[in-house]
Amino acid sequence: MADETKPVVTFLGPIASYTHQACLETFAPEIHTLTPCITIEDVFSSVQSSSAFRGIVPFENSTNGSVVFTLDLFADLAAKYPDILVCGESYIAVQHCLLGHDPRTFDISPNPKLSGKIGLASVIESPLSSGAVTPTTKDPAPRKPRTAPIADISHIWKIYSHPQAWGQCKTFLDTYLKGVERQDVSSTSRAAQLVAEDRADGGRADGGRADGGRTAAISSLIAARMHGLDVLAKGIEDRSDNTTRFFVLRRATPSEATSMDAPAQQETQSTDEDEKERKEEFKTLVSFTVDHANPGALAHSLAVFERYGLNLTSINTRPSGVENWNYSFFVEIKGRKMAGDEDGDVNKALQELGKVARGYRWLGSWENRLAS
Numbered sequence: 444m445a446d447e448t449k450p451v452v453t454f455l456g457p458i459a460s461y462t463h464q465a466c467l468e469t470f471a472p473e474i475h476t477l478t479p480c481i482t483i484e485d486v487f488s489s490v491q492s493s494s495a496f497r498g499i500v501p502f503e504n505s506t507n508g509s510v511v512f513t514l515d516l517f518a519d520l521a522a523k524y525p526d527i528l529v530c531g532e533s534y535i536a537v538q539h540c541l542l543g544h545d546p547r548t549f550d551i552s553p554n555p556k557l558s559g560k561i562g563l564a565s566v567i568e569s570p571l572s573s574g575a576v577t578p579t580t581k582d583p584a585p586r587k588p589r590t591a592p593i594a595d596i597s598h599i600w601k602i603y604s605h606p607q608a609w610g611q612c613k614t615f616l617d618t619y620l621k622g623v624e625r626q627d628v629s630s631t632s633r634a635a636q637l638v639a640e641d642r643a644d645g646g647r648a649d650g651g652r653a654d655g656g657r658t659a660a661i662s663s664l665i666a667a668r669m670h671g672l673d674v675l676a677k678g679i680e681d682r683s684d685n686t687t688r689f690f691v692l693r694r695a696t697p698s699e700a701t702s703m704d705a706p707a708q709q710e711t712q713s714t715d716e717d718e719k720e721r722k723e724e725f726k727t728l729v730s731f732t733v734d735h736a737n738p739g740a741l742a743h744s745l746a747v748f749e750r751y752g753l754n755l756t757s758i759n760t761r762p763s764g765v766e767n768w769n770y771s772f773f774v775e776i777k778g779r780k781m782a783g784d785e786d787g788d789v790n791k792a793l794q795e796l797g798k799v800a801r802g803y804r805w806l807g808s809w810e811n812r813l814a815s
């Protein structure tokens with residue numbers, strides 16, 4: 444039973460997802476009720492409805508870029524999440540594994556697409572000697588995977604994972620599992636859960652069903668332990684520094700919801716020196732749209748941030764949803780929005796942005812976890 448006295452924090456689950464790890468890094472489980480959600484949208488919805496005090500969602504990965512589902516929820520075309528603000532961030536080093544059933548433990552027949560090409564003997568060899576990364580005219584300098592499978596994977600017919608993971612493990616997948624069907628699921632831990640349900644022995648005492656045990660998941664080591672899965676390969680991401688950034692969401696206070704100029708955190712008047720320091724220590728997310736018929740509209744909007752010495756740390760675009768080939772822009776800057784209409788460079792820049800952009804929305808200010 445959940446302890447109703449503890450604030451609820453929702454995250455993209457099921458448990459053992461990377462988002463769960465980010466949640467544990469940020470919120471002590473002793474004093475919070477950590478609640479898994481099935482989708483990123485469920486996390487937004489729980490914070491918007493105040494059924495959760497905070498929510499955690501993935502925002503971007505260092506190898507594969509933005510999590511478009513999250514950006515689209517911030518773009519909020521259906522006006523379902525008008526009060527969602529970012530109030531924190533968390534960085535998690537992501538080491539992906541290929542999880543499944545080791546065919547030595549169950550007798551699983553090979554996938555004809557893979558068998559003969561990469562049975563146990565050859566997978567443990569260098570991919571160079573197996574011909575998997577042989578240069579061709581089309582690809583004269585193919586990338587080598589950072590790791591090789593540690594078990595036979597030739598019985599795999601289908602791989603489950605979150606769409607973000609495919610792009611993070613491209614070289615391994617292209618080398619060892621080319622042509623194997625991939626199925627997107629809501630998170631990496633959901634992928635592990637599905638593979639755990641696909642028992643090679645089908646749960647039967649007589650040896651099981653013919654097609655069981657042929658699926659695999661790209662997921663974490665923690666998920667392997669939780670679901671009793673075999674680790675068929677470890678560290679399959681393309682880059683050793685693979686990192687995902689997560690956002691902590693909160694609901695705007697009533698005054699913030701009615702006024703674009705309300706504070707992210709209470710602040711008093713400050714000196715120029717204080718302001719500079721805050722710029723390094725905080726970040727702010729803003730979305731805006733521009734008049735696409737107006738040449739230089741985007742340049743004019745971005746120039747506002749330059750005028751106030753606000754360094755851009757990321758920029759993203761998504762379709763505006765209003766008209767084809769029109770975009771919403773998401774800009775992250777160093778600095779924070781402060782109390783009062785006039786106070787601080789972020790406030791001033793936002794007021795000017797309001798004059799040059801077609802529309803804008805402040806999406807929160809939070810502590811920069813990369814500040815030294």
Ligand SMILES: O=C(O)C(=O)C[C@]1(C(=O)O)C=C[C@@H](O)C=C1
Binds near residue numbers: 463503608629
């Ligand atoms: O949290 C998880 O396990 C997820 O599946 C989400 C997610 C993401 O969307 O970026 C999180 C971390 C990894 O980058 C891959 C997937």
